[in-house]
Amino acid sequence: MAISEQTPASSGRHLDAKKVAKDLLVTALLATGIFGSTIAFKTVTAAGGLALVTRFDVAFYVIAAVVIGRLLLWLVFWSKPAGPQKSFLPESAKAGYQALLTKIGKGFAPTILLFALVFPFLPFTDRYLLDLGILVLTYVMLGWGLNIVVGLAGLLDLGYVAFYAIGAYSYALLAHYFGFSFWMCLPLAGILAAFWGIILGFPVLRLRGDYLAIVTLAFGEIIRIVLLNWYQFTGGPDGLSGIPRPSFFGITFKRGVEGNFADVFGLDYSTTHRIIFLYFLILVLALITNFVTNRLRRLPIGRAWEALREDEIACRSLGLNTTSVKLTAFAIGAMFAGFAGSFFATRQGFISPESFTFIESALILAIVVLGGMGSQIGVVIASIAMIGGFEVFREAEQYRMLIFGFAMVFIMIWRPRGLISTRIPSIFLKEKKKVSSDMVAQGEGH
Amino acid sequence: MEYFTQQLINGLTLGSIYGLIAIGYTMVYGIIGMINFAHGDIFMVGSFIALIVITALGLTVSTGLGLTILALILVLVSAMVIASVFGWTIERLAYRPLRGSFRLAPLITAIGISIVLQNYIQISQGARVKPLQPIISGGYTLMQESAEDGGFIVQISNMQILIIVTTVILMTIFSLIIARTSLGRAQRACEQDRKMASLLGINVDRTISMTFVMGAALAAVAGLMFLLYYGVIDFFIGFVAGVKAFTAAVLGGIGSLPGAMLGGLLIGLIETFWSAYFSVEYKDVAAFSMLAIVLIFLPQGLLGKPEVEKV
Numbered sequence: 001m002a003i004s005e006q007t008p009a010s011s012g013r014h015l016d017a018k019k020v021a022k023d024l025l026v027t028a029l030l031a032t033g034i035f036g037s038t039i040a041f042k043t044v045t046a047a048g049g050l051a052l053v054t055r056f057d058v059a060f061y062v063i064a065a066v067v068i069g070r071l072l073l074w075l076v077f078w079s080k081p082a083g084p085q086k087s088f089l090p091e092s093a094k095a096g097y098q099a100l101l102t103k104i105g106k107g108f109a110p111t112i113l114l115f116a117l118v119f120p121f122l123p124f125t126d127r128y129l130l131d132l133g134i135l136v137l138t139y140v141m142l143g144w145g146l147n148i149v150v151g152l153a154g155l156l157d158l159g160y161v162a163f164y165a166i167g168a169y170s171y172a173l174l175a176h177y178f179g180f181s182f183w184m185c186l187p188l189a190g191i192l193a194a195f196w197g198i199i200l201g202f203p204v205l206r207l208r209g210d211y212l213a214i215v216t217l218a219f220g221e222i223i224r225i226v227l228l229n230w231y232q233f234t235g236g237p238d239g240l241s242g243i244p245r246p247s248f249f250g251i252t253f254k255r256g257v258e259g260n261f262a263d264v265f266g267l268d269y270s271t272t273h274r275i276i277f278l279y280f281l282i283l284v285l286a287l288i289t290n291f292v293t294n295r296l297r298r299l300p301i302g303r304a305w306e307a308l309r310e311d312e313i314a315c316r317s318l319g320l321n322t323t324s325v326k327l328t329a330f331a332i333g334a335m336f337a338g339f340a341g342s343f344f345a346t347r348q349g350f351i352s353p354e355s356f357t358f359i360e361s362a363l364i365l366a367i368v369v370l371g372g373m374g375s376q377i378g379v380v381i382a383s384i385a386m387i388g389g390f391e392v393f394r395e396a397e398q399y400r401m402l403i404f405g406f407a408m409v410f411i412m413i414w415r416p417r418g419l420i421s422t423r424i425p426s427i428f429l430k431e432k433k434k435v436s437s438d439m440v441a442q443g444e445g446h
Numbered sequence: 447m448e449y450f451t452q453q454l455i456n457g458l459t460l461g462s463i464y465g466l467i468a469i470g471y472t473m474v475y476g477i478i479g480m481i482n483f484a485h486g487d488i489f490m491v492g493s494f495i496a497l498i499v500i501t502a503l504g505l506t507v508s509t510g511l512g513l514t515i516l517a518l519i520l521v522l523v524s525a526m527v528i529a530s531v532f533g534w535t536i537e538r539l540a541y542r543p544l545r546g547s548f549r550l551a552p553l554i555t556a557i558g559i560s561i562v563l564q565n566y567i568q569i570s571q572g573a574r575v576k577p578l579q580p581i582i583s584g585g586y587t588l589m590q591e592s593a594e595d596g597g598f599i600v601q602i603s604n605m606q607i608l609i610i611v612t613t614v615i616l617m618t619i620f621s622l623i624i625a626r627t628s629l630g631r632a633q634r635a636c637e638q639d640r641k642m643a644s645l646l647g648i649n650v651d652r653t654i655s656m657t658f659v660m661g662a663a664l665a666a667v668a669g670l671m672f673l674l675y676y677g678v679i680d681f682f683i684g685f686v687a688g689v690k691a692f693t694a695a696v697l698g699g700i701g702s703l704p705g706a707m708l709g710g711l712l713i714g715l716i717e718t719f720w721s722a723y724f725s726v727e728y729k730d731v732a733a734f735s736m737l738a739i740v741l742i743f744l745p746q747g748l749l750g751k752p753e754v755e756k757v
Contacts, residue, residue, distance in 0.1 A: 010520050030531055030534075030535050033527075033528055033532075034528075034531060034532060035537065036497075037495055037498065037528045038491070038494065038495070038566070038567065038570045039570045041498045041502065041574065042570065042571055043494075043497055043498055043501050043571065043572075043576055044572070045574070045576070045577070049501075049506070049578075049579050050497070050501045050576065050578065051501065052498070052501050052502055071601035151551075156550060156553070199642040203738065203742045204738060204741065204742065205743055206742075206745075207742075207745065208745075209607075210475075210479075210481050210549075210553075211696065211741055213481065213553070214481065214689070214692055214696070214737070215737060215738050215741055217689065217737060218689065218693070218734035218735075218737050219734075219738070220564075221689070221730065221734055222730075222734050222735065225727070225730055225731050226728075226729065226731070228727075229727040229728065235688070250725070267466075291502075319719060333715070358685070359561070362557050362561070365554070365557075366558075367552065369551075369554050370549060370554075373550070398568075398569055399565075399569065401561055401564075401565040402562060402565040402566060402569065404561060405558045405559065405560075405561030405562035405565060406558070406562055407558075408554060408555065408557065408558030409539075409540050409555045409558040409559060409562070411553065412544065412551055412554050412555045412558065413540070413543045416544055416547040416548065417548070442498065
């Protein structure tokens with residue numbers, strides 16, 4: 001808990017005992033206020049109203065843990081002498097280290113891609129890992145889609161999941177009412193989501209950053225509430241089930257059907273085929289997202305996005321139509337969410353408004369921001385870390401979201417600019433130069 | 447007409463609660479220009495603490511009037527104090543280290559803190575809804591429709607009177623704090639120009655902390671009111687109430703205290719009338735659409751100052 005100043009102890013490794021004691025006392029008092037009220041007492045439903053259960057022991061342990069943790073922080077981190085830190089490494093070693101990092105950075109993306117390509121065929125890959133891989137790739141795709149809106153155009157969108165929902169419901173409803181196949185619905189879902197992006201974006205994109213954030217959040221909630229209450233059409237809270245599974249370009253994966261996937265390719269039937277197909281489907285979709293984004297960045301419209309992110313007033317003075325520039329970013333971002341949504345629907349076979357709550361939007365946004373806004377590879381790293389982290393804590397079901405929240409806060413304080421915080425400009429005069437993100441005023445969103 | 451009057455009273459009561467939460471948003475946004483996303487959850491924490499204290503005191507409807515008032519004051523004060531501790535700690539841990547960082551950073555930590563608070567309360571207090579038996583009963587009949595029209599009775603309950611009166615008192619106190627005390631002067635100075643204020647010897651960090659404390663205390667009051675009025679709370683009430691209160695703050699003009707109260711009342715009225723005359727399911731849609739409409743046509747809000755764009 002960083003309650004007191006971060007640079008204590010004027011010189012030497014000695015701690016100012018008085019200061020530390022005071023700080024620990026404050027910590028203890030605050031912890032008592034927070035945990036002594038909500039952990040020590042718990043209201044439970046009893047006969048004829050509510051009753052209190054006391055858990056003083058648990059509260060005491062938590063408070064003690066906080067105070068001891070604080071003391072350890074003082075002893076380990078905050079007892080270093082003030083002033084510039086002496087480096088143990090000579091300058092040449094430092095430069096070598098930097099060069100090595102750059103090399104690793106260069107090889108990182110192809111390595112990850114190669115790994116993603118062979119992943120389903122590795123000996124240790126089982127059904128569980130494949131499903132996890134699909135999940136991670138879905139979030140990578142969503143992250144890349146949102147990166148266009150947040151990272152490139154600098155528009156803070158807290159309701160991105162609405163477009164994901166629109167994509168999923170478009171596919172489910174079109175398949176349900178008209179019997180359209182997945183391959184017909186995939187582009188339609190994207191178009192519909194983009195269309196909604198334009199409809200919702202048109203009136204609100206004149207707003208400043210924070211206002212835009214809260215309006216998009218409101219839109220996300222409106223879409224969810226409508227899906228929840230329009231019972232005749234969307235099935236309301238029961239959701240839609242029996243969504244058709246995808247086919248391999250017309251060849252089904254169903255068991256025991258003449259001319260199914262295993263039959264055509266002369267393989268033994270296995271349910272894993274479908275999963276592997278889904279895996280590659282989302283991988284291709286995600287790569288398309290990445291490819292399109294990277295190409296768009298070099299087009300005038302992509303440059304306009306980045307320029308808009310840096311300085312809207314300058315853009316307007318130079319004759320850019322900011323509304324249409326923002327709108328394209330919003331619509332293209334929404335389109336990719338629509339693709340991802342229809343993939344989600346076909347993978348699950350069942351969708352309900354439950355899957356499209358605000359927490360999903362927050363998760364996708366967290367992936368983009370923690371990865372380092374505008375950085376494509378950062379999104380991959382953040383997705384693996386986030387979704388992987390979620391899986392690691394699967395045992396601690398109850399505490400999973402709590403840990404997730406703390407992780408969000410902690411990573412943000414540790415690296416406010418995200419994990420990958422340097423970026424290479426899309427266009428340059430003579431040579432490519434990395435720009436530390438401290439130098440760019442991005443994310444202001446106005 | 448009678449039905450309308452009844453809905454008006456209900457709407458004003460609900461609006462008072464939203465207004466109290468909205469003040470926290472508007473003050474924080476005014477000073478550091480950040481949406482304190484966790485504010486709605488502070489409101490939720492406040493109402494849980496009120497519930498704990500009420501249960502501990504064994505307050506029921508049969509408690510005498512004098513004792514009830516004393517007990518409620520005790521509940522109010524303890525909820526305010528504990529919620530302030532939450533507010534102060536959160537500001538210190540999650541927002542202050544990021545001051546001067548880029549704009550999205552504190553918003554992300556605020557979302558993180560909101561998730562933490564919801565799950566912390568879910569774990570420590572249980573996921574199920576907590577029902578509370580009504581503590582204050584009775585009320586006054588204001589109007590009565592003639593029997594042939596259906597005999598609809600317009601009532602204002604003691605609970606509603608309590609909520610509206612408390613809100614008015616607290617609003618007055620807080621307006622006076624902002625207008626008259628040195629803390630209020632410091633807050634207004636920080637709102638106008640933080641750097642200049644610090645050059646003139648105002649402890650900016652302390653002022654911002656105090657703003658969070660004040661906002662949290664008011665949110666806790668709103669939490670108690672919500673608990674007494676609806677009688678049911680769970681760990682998730684903060685999210686929707688928070689978004690609506692933010693809508694109220696924007697509607698009234700962000701940064702303006704009377705604006706927040708006015709916005710709160712309007713949102714409460716819109717929601718109540720929508721539920722009464724159209725559909726209950728879509729009442730949140732009405733409130734959220736209101737937000738979009740206001741921002742499009744009146745971006746500075748009803749009582750806010752128009753923003754000057756600086757190059």
